Amino acid sequence: MEKAFYLPENVTGDQMRAREVLSDGREFADQLRVMLSSQRFGDVDHTLSAGDLVSKILDSFEKSLLILQLPSSLADEVSQVPVNSGGLKSEELDSGPSPKMVKDRRGCFRRRRTSEADTKVSSTPVEDGHAWRKYGQKSILNAKHPRHYYRCTHKFEQGCLATKQVQKTEEDPSPMYRTTYYGRHTCKPNYTDHNQFYLDSMDQRDSSSKSILLNFRQNTPNFSPLNDTYKDHSTSIGNYNFVTSDHILTTFGSSSTKTELLSPAGSDHGDVISSGMYSCSTSTTPDQTTSFDDQLDMMVAGVVNFEDDGDDLAMDSFLL
DNA sequence: CGCATTTGACCCGT
């Protein structure tokens, strides 16, 4: 089934709001470019303020994308709200946990409807660097093994609605694990998590540890930042910057894992944008000092394109 | 003792 990314009619208000937010992002990116052109990397204080700007840019993108995807994403979120979130629930909260009333509320959640799902199949259970808490297990019809249900550990602290399902499939040569992710991680993992994941993915060095780069740029065919120089050093994890060798990588956006993005489920623009991480990598070597500024230009240009032509996002993705 | 997992109940969509 194909998911409509955006329906222009009846959403002019959202469109205008998205433009406003994207304009903010463009302004922040511009400020960042000015900042970076006046100073080079290596200054700790400067890096911190640049990080603030990156966060603001990120926030603008996140908000605008959320606005533009409101029809579907909102429906998904609403579908996960307890049915009895009205009078009955508040009544119980006021009177304390009465076992019988609590029992009556069991399972009173609407089932998730058709939301975006990313599926990954691997020979071992996926280690995606996120903290999951198991909340259920079901035997599935015509399946030899039960399905396991996980939610983000930070669901209640940070309202993160990401969930995943893991099912062992009976393949002939060896058992495979099918992991299906629902929703995006809106939580902020701590540095320890990130560092551990970073180390893990660097250790594994297999196909699942490849990074994906979503580069905001115009359709300029002469620009190819992903030459061999970049391939071995760029790793993107969550919202933080990582320097590997002589490269600095700035990662935008939150995502559950990189490998999720490689699944067929993210084949259209809407899915990729909604579930992906948006990153921009560059080098700090002297002969490539213009790269970061160029890419910031392209990131801004991508926003401009978006505003000029809402249907054509003019964004390309690359595998590193 | 606090947190995670297990497991049967409960509810929703088809």
Next chain:
DNA sequence: ACGGGTCAAATGCG
């Protein structure tokens, strides 16, 4: 009615 997703009490574990 049934299958699947989620809740929450019971249980396990460090």
